[in-house]
Amino acid sequence: MDGALIMIQVLNGLQLGVLLFLLAAGLTLVFGIMDFINLAHGAFYMLGAFICATLALWLDSFLLAVLLAVPITFGIGVVVELGIARQLYQADHLEQILATFGLILIADTLVQMIWGPEGLTFALPEILNGQVRLFRDVDFPVYRILIISVGLLVALALYLVVSHTRIGMLIRAGASNRRMVEALGVDIRMLFTLVFAAGAAMAGLAGLMIAPITEASIGMGNEILIVAFVVIVIGGIGSVQGAFFGAILVGLIDTLGRSFLDDLLGLFLSHQAAETSAPAISAMLIYILMAVILTFRPKGLFGPRTS
């Protein structure tokens, strides 16, 4: 367990963290502002990946595919909000869960009908496929550094928008007291559409960034969405900062747990026992973390203060 390996694993954790953040940011805003539980949020992640992969294969350019796929997922977000999600805001949570679960099934089946069950993959441009030397003996894939940079930039942009613009002020106001914002005469429906679609675009961005690593596959969004829910519960529902720190925390704990837990357990367990129990325990770590945080901060790390 040397310094270089720890450094690489921290970077890997950071990369998972920013992906989770992109997914969780939309989820937490939609849940916080519209009080809408969107289980189908992962569908945008999947669609982003499939659309980008298709465009990349057609246009033979990853950059162009990304630049087109993000607005397309934004557009799909607008359509879904206007056509479906809007009808569900007044419904109670159970009905929202049922309806959005149905949306997951529809989205998965649509993708299977359009692209087939085998998933899509595409080649990265040569320049992104290599390694870069960060320090003496720390090599790291260029593409993963790109993911971290893009994720951090989006996080910064989102922070600036939410805390320093008028629309951000409305978003924050909506998250803490929706009724009051409506009463003040703000066109809340417009705001909802915008937030929903922006969340969809960010989820799509996360999906298309992971696609060259794991490939676009059916149900990929549902797998990661569970973790994204853990992130927003840890971070505090409705809080973008909470989503950011929650995501980085979960990304690091998950990655470092997978990397070092067997060595750590090996210190006081037999080699055999450490080897078999480590994968199981590291899969549980983030849920243990969530339970611990909820015990001390029931509303999450950055949850809205109750007054």
Place this chain on the structure above:
Amino acid sequence: MIKNLICGAFALLVCALPGTSLAESVKIGFVTTLTTGAAVIGNDMRDAVNLAVENLNGKMGDLDIEVIFADDGFKPETGKQVTDKLVKSDDVDFVAGYIWSHVLLASQKSVLNADKFLVSANAGPSQLAGKLCHRDFFSTSWQNDQTPMAMGAVLSQRGVSKLYVMAPNYAAGKNMVAGVERTFEGEIVGKDLTKWGKDAQLDFSAELAKAKASGAEALFVFYPGKAGGAFMKQYEQAGLADKLPLYTVFTVDAISLPKLQQANMKAVLGSLTTGFWGPGLKTPQNARFVEGFLNKYGRYPSFYAAQSYDSIFLINSAVEAVGGDLQDRDGMRAAMEKADFPSVRGSFSYGANHFPIQNFYLLEVVADRDGNWTTEIRSTVFENHQDTYVADCRL
């Protein structure tokens, strides 16, 4: 008048219907994964079964073949449910298929307790080869440990002294690791079992970083289905292609190769794998199978397809041996134990636990004459190899 006309028409219709409802048929339930990303495997198996039925002209002896496909959704509990349905409500004569060891383990009781035959066309968990072996269970694939044992032997022959091992954390993954450990003579410097199932881990950055830092001379992995493609890409992106040679089992196959080729992952060319079969294996039945599959579906069959094709011919040999008398279960069992059917792998025999005793080959990933990536047999690693768990089987 009109009423009579209609009556007459109905009468004609009844006469015109062929007597299918009267003729007997042999019913085969085939359980595989037809949804989720793993459906690529299930579709390959289904295509092979349909081809086998077509090659048998839809008949086993005088009986019509009726295959009912069922989807396990990549989950043991769903697999058990659909198996129960096949056994109880469809009342099939044979249940075949099963990609996943954990699904097969969850489902086997439903079939075997109902006195039906169970034919695994892929999964080969150690339990069913050993303590849980059953007189009505047959495999047309292999016991999980055998293929990695062949790979362990190859690694030792090549003088590899330090090995890093990665596999998913489920029944078959553990068998694969146990298999390579059994025959590999060097030191295993690191081992990772990663999360598997419907929400399987597909990002292996942490594990690959560990493997790179471990000082291993070679990397052994088992990642079937879509995880294989994901793994290969990350292996290349992590810059390991020229540092840590890759040895795989059930990872690089006719399912992952076309996609890897599409993504131009050249690191995979020349990588080595072991298996009981390759598309170029020279047996009459295999030539017929591979050619038929290429013509009908326009792609190479995977080993999953080959085993599924064999499963239908194994069942056919049983039905023909008893002249279509499906009540004669002893006769059918005795016929299957002989393994007297044209197999894509050539002739082989069954061990006491009804797992094949067969050859294992070393395969290399190459581009064929048309430039398509496929696997080619390089040498024979084991001849007539039997699994080790047969010692625990009391039949």
